[in-house]
């Protein structure tokens with residue numbers, strides 16, 4: 001089966017996405033990761049744009065890349081300037097990459113209205129720029145900007161522009177759906193026409209403004225394009241680029257093309273998260289193939305079927321792209337969700353117990369709980385319903401005080417009184433805010449009896465108002481994420497009072513940690 005060249009432009013077009021700004025170090029780290037997985041071409045940046053991109057092209061020369069070729073991106077020469085005097089082309093030459101990618105105009109509207117040159121000058125700009133870089137010993141990829149819009153409005157001129165690039169020595173012409181407005185049938189017709197018009201092989205570069213960038217990419221490949229340009233997670237200008245993660249997974253797993261190194265598809269989830277992390281962006285949980293919900297089963301009927309045959313509700317096996325299956329517990333659960341979630345605890349799938357757990361989940365979710373995001377609280381709930389839960393301490397009372405005046409910032413203090421192993425612990429602690437003070441006081445009271453709580457840390461705190469339009473007072477749902485040196489877990493509390501909701505989530509977090517350290521939540525042997 002034929003091999004598709006994968007051209008990553010995360011570091012150039014991806015950086016054009018709102019809110020994306022990679023540091024030089026990020027760019028070098030992403031380059032190393034892409035090389036490791038077998039990406040063929042990595043567009044490192046816009047050579048003329050800024051100091052960071054220029055430095056990237058210097059530093060990347062010292063990297064020991066095993067497979068990837070680096071390309072520097074720039075545009076055709078400015079109008080009425082000789083190629084050898086054009087600052088953009090000089091920057092491309094000085095980037096010293098083996099490959100240069102030059103973008104040029106294809107749509108007559110852009111030629112007359114944006115560049116404000118005639119068609120002959122635009123063709124000369126393309127020809128001169130490609131020929132100059134080829135003469136400088138560079139391999140040139142020509143990006144035909146707005147090819148699909150150009151082809152729709154003036155096919156004859158659009159084809160002349162790519163002929164100019166091909167004849168001047170471009171080793172590949174990449175057809176760009178720059179505005180992302182084309183649908184798959186438009187892609188197919190225009191790729192066919194390009195294929196018949198030039199010698200150079202074709203690539204495809206789609207934007208996602210119509211939410212079909214990946215579909216368009218696949219369609220172009222089916223029509224004979226041999227290179228896919230895109231970005232990891234689809235980041236990029238406006239609605240982004242074709243997501244290479246989905247494009248590669250579809251091409252390799254569904255259409256039997258070859259891409260990247262053998263086995264790299266299994267690392268797509270890891271790659272996606274790595275790039276989100278460096279881009280300082282949140283993961284998209286519903287992202288196809290690699291999102292944390294991509295294989296999360298929630299509806300009771302689905303879970304029932306998945307327990308019998310996973311492929312009944314999954315288009316691929318999650319592990320094939322390095323992802324995991326998840327079974328969620330919620331008010332939409334049936335007995336099958338509970339059975340799936342509790343198998344690890346060896347409850348012998350006791351039918352009455354499963355029913356009781358499900359009833360309790362439904363009751364609490366009706367009251368505002370949401371166990372999908374709070375699996376540690378769900379684990380404790382099982383123990384409570386199974387009557388194997390024994391509280392590690394009892395609350396006698398707590399109080400939280402916030403004091404401020406015109407001269408002072410707020411000071412927060414919490415007092416907690418607990419019964420722990422028969423002793424009364426009465427402590428006071430300060431904090432940055434009420435929840436922090438409460439957390440500090442709770443742990444201060446418990447650490448003498450349970451020193452392991454020294455390693456417990458609160459890492460995230462989320463609060464959400466629920467039923468705010470109901471006739472009753474609004475409730476709040478607090479979800480806390482905690483960690484120790486081994487694990488991260490989430491707990492939940494719901495109340496009309498935000499401090500009480502936080503207390504409930506904190507108590508679950510502490511109880512979970514103590515039970516976990518006793519080996520309670522280990523999978524049954």
Ligand SMILES: CC(=O)SCCNC(=O)CCNC(=O)[C@H](O)C(C)(C)COP(=O)(O)OP(=O)(O)OC[C@H]1O[C@@H](n2cnc3c(N)ncnc32)[C@H](O)[C@@H]1OP(=O)(O)O
Nearest residue numbers: 046048049050075076077078079103104105114115145178
């Ligand atoms: C479809 C794409 O994603 S293409 C990549 C887009 N990415 C970027 O623009 C990011 C990096 N860009 C930059 O750093 C700057 O825009 C630079 C350095 C390239 C140019 O900066 P400036 O010289 O200040 O020009 P500015 O950005 O205001 O305008 C673009 C200029 O390029 C010209 N231009 C645009 N496309 C082309 C082209 N394909 N060939 C030649 N000239 C072009 C425009 O006509 C305009 O020149 P003019 O002012 O003489 O009419």
Ligand SMILES: CC(=O)C(=O)O
Nearest residue numbers: 103143145146176178
């Ligand atoms: C080249 C490019 O990024 C585009 O036309 O969208």
